[in-house]
Amino acid sequence: MSPRFPDSLNRARRAVEAVVDPAGLTLVACSGGADSLALAVAAAFHHQRSSGPLAQARVGAVVVDHQLHPDSEAVTATALRQLESLGLEPLISLPAAVDPSSRTGPEAAARTARYTAFKQALARTGASRMLLAHTQDDQAEQVLLGLARGSGTRTLAGIPAERGPFRRPLLGLSRAETEEICAHAGLTPWQDPANADPRYLRSRVRTRILPFLQAELSGSIRESLARTAQIAAEDAAYLEQEAKQVFAALLEDPGAEGQLRMDLAALHRAPPAIRRRVIALAVVAAGGSAPSFERLGAVEKLLVTEGSAGPVELEGHLSAHRGTRESPDYGKLVIVPRLN
Structure with a gap:
């Protein structure tokens, strides 16, 4: 020694x-x-x-x-x-x-x-x-x-x-x-x-x-x-905690079996850093795995009512879509299991 x-x-x-x-x-x-x-x-x-x-x-x-x-x-x-x-x-x-x-x-x-x-x-x-x-x-x-x-x-x-x-x-x-x-x-x-x-x-x-x-x-x-x-870890921890609170506030009573729904307009108003985390939390809560940046971006586009209503395929055999005007889910972002 x-x-x-x-x-x-x-x-x-x-x-x-x-x-x-x-x-x-x-x-x-x-x-x-x-x-x-x-x-x-x-x-x-x-x-x-x-x-x-x-x-x-x-x-x-x-x-x-x-x-x-x-x-x-x-x-x-x-x-x-x-x-x-x-x-x-x-x-x-x-x-x-x-x-x-x-x-x-x-x-x-x-x-x-x-x-x-x-x-x-x-x-x-x-x-x-x-x-x-x-x-x-x-x-x-x-x-x-x-x-x-x-x-x-x-x-x-x-x-x-x-x-x-x-x-x-x-x-x-x-x-x-x-x-x-x-x-x-x-x-x-x-x-x-x-x-x-x-x-x-x-x-x-x-x-x-x-x-x-x-x-x-x-x-x-x-x-x-x-x-x-270290700085990024502290920032990420704060943003994730905020996102959990927003997710809990936006999550609505489930519709059909296996559905997860959130208010479209309220989610769109959330700051991008929170919004993407809320979507990721929703995908995981629905039984999927953490989505990639590209998949998160595709789901975010559903929040703009002039664009496509989806569906967007997600990891874990899930998909996301925007409820259409004729649907009981109108004004909602819906995450559901894919049929195939």
Whole structure:
């Protein structure tokens, strides 16, 4: 262990202290890489402390084997040994069933399989929370990816610090700082070759785009992008809360079975940022999935009475239309299941 105690470890410990379950079991998701090992080091400090508000806290870890790398079994075994040396308990290992034929692409398929394994680990151990090791660098990459896709405020908000049982306490630390923590603890992180594989868009952002922006635009580009994510997250949370209130006020008693109806004129008067969110909430409430920007725009056109009354096809086998003058739904935006 390095004799110099890094400030990054103090910051990591404080960040973990704020999110660990003070009276139950918290799991650290560990891949064996520098970020997750550094998170495990910080979390181990809070495992079964002798006194204080976290005296009842317990911290274990789960290692998910994606089985995508020829040495994945050895990588998992090494990660478990290093976690054991930190005193974390319980330690479990789970395979991730990655669907190679998924149309979402290899990165999204691996993520889906990983979170399925995470939920299995929570259920198996009875843990109430799981800590994920996303860093400031990951946040900066996520914001750039959102910008490239032309996404809205919620996507620009990047990786959430908290969602359901998952907590991400290291969003304020850089990847270099997690490497510093591992060096101090005498741990040897695994270097995932996929992180530098140019076939993956995130890898290209990490190894080419961000270094270019740092050299040509600003040495603090990562911090700036992470700050943008924080501001966007706060803005998005406010707009979403407002939209929920407007949606509740506009939602009318259902007509025919499976219908969802809202007053057309009142929805049209809502500011665009609220209006689009209300429509998205309505689609999800009707059993669909969050609509794309293009689908939202198509539904918005229904609000103008001079244009087409629809229907507009939506994700989740739904459609939206404007009630015509001859219809009992006149003056309403109606979302219904598609017949075919």
